[in-house]
Amino acid sequence: MPEPLRDIGGSQTAPLLELRSVTMSFGGFVAINDVTLALEKKPVYGIIGPNGAGKTTLFNILSGFYRPKRGQLLFKGENMTHMRAEQFARRGIVRSFQITSIFPNLSVMDNVVLSVQCRKDGGTNALARSDWYGDHRQEADALLDQVGIPPSSREQPASDLSYGRKRALELAISLAAGPEILLLDEPTAGMTAADVSRITDLVARLSAERTIIIVEHNLGVIADVADEIIVLQQGALLTRGRYEEVRKDPRVIEAYLGKRQ
Template sequence: MGEGPAAGPHDAGSVPVLRARGLVREFRGFRAVDGVDLDVAEGSVHALVGPNGAGKTTLFNLLTGFLRPTAGSVVIDGHKELVGRTPEAISRLGLARSFQITSLFAELTPHQHLELALAGPTGLGWRFWRSDRALARFTAPAAELLARVGLAGHGDVPAGSLSYGRKRALELALALALDPKVLLLDEPTAGMGAEDVDRTIELVQEIRAGRTVVMVEHNMNVVASLADRVTVLQHGKVLVEGPYAEIRHDPRVITAYLGDSDVAR
């Protein structure tokens, strides 16, 4: 396991760019998220971890507007309330996400995916078929994004033919196309082999410059390599929070993971 990132922006004096207070989400009386408070420091990589059923994905969906909380508040930039806004409106405020399950158009190329993503905020949207010239302005930025995520040589093949790791890289590029201030990554290394995991770690380390990253992640080696701060969830509540080097030895965390070797080690 790596030594972890250097001391991050959660040092004294940092200002939360994303803040949740009292988040609750009930499903027919069951509280999947139960009174969660969360502060994410600007410029940090903040990991949400916990055993299966801890509420990580539900919390992620509350932060991004895909679920509406039963109670609570989510604020970006200190004053912009996100609760009640659509995911599209939230993305326009500077918060974008990737998904655990790939959701690409198999027949479109990575370059076409990115041209459409870049065109979205301009109002062109799916009117692209009216004029190829309308998308010409996005050709160079799309190529730059492809190069940034290691897909420079794969921009003109159908997305459906890409390997799993490259599909995840394309989804990350699509999120970056929105130029988010806060980027949320849902299980960015799920289902990857060791080589793709290492490549994804390097990629996140590169793209974190100038933005904040929040990620749900099961692979504790990834968390150790990337996260400045870690929030551990259990039964929908915050169990413990702190730097990885501290929480990995916390008896409560070890118990929550039932002796998982990645945590207890």
């Protein structure tokens, strides 16, 4: 049985994000099996588990890309179970992807300005350079400063960026949407050690202002950034807790290695 859910910080208010007995299946395959989770404001949550554990499916449910077959998803008490991904984003739940999702032929700056425009005008004429483009540019500059993309790179096509800086640009685009919850899907996949270090430092800074949920195979990154670890196995919640607790749990060791040590 999963361990009892714990409220970080002892808050008595409703959870920021909550799953209630959520199940997701594809044909006869159950990818998520009766998962209940309550997530609070501000911590960084890391989702881990062996291959096939259901991490990506859970991530897609949390961001509105999948609608569960059974159960409910609530954000600040509002039932979001049957809403679309864009409705999640408008309410402040924004995700990144394993593969960079940028507009390669637009400049680095225009990628971020476009995201700011979409947030501020709801997408109306978002591709047009409006009279207030300069205001958006100022905000975009601040976001690019935040993720460490230098001014010398901002007018070049996004396709010319290194892989690590493309991932940083994707983070800037996500931040431009004004997330209250930021979901990061494998943010350091394929990166050099230097790029991984920059991203982990950035995640730590970003977590001061929002809740971050991260799926990451690099357990070193999880150890560095996550306040609490959620462990899945075969679509079910195996356990959750601090990294040092989880890494010593015999059930987690068995799930990853197939045997107890």
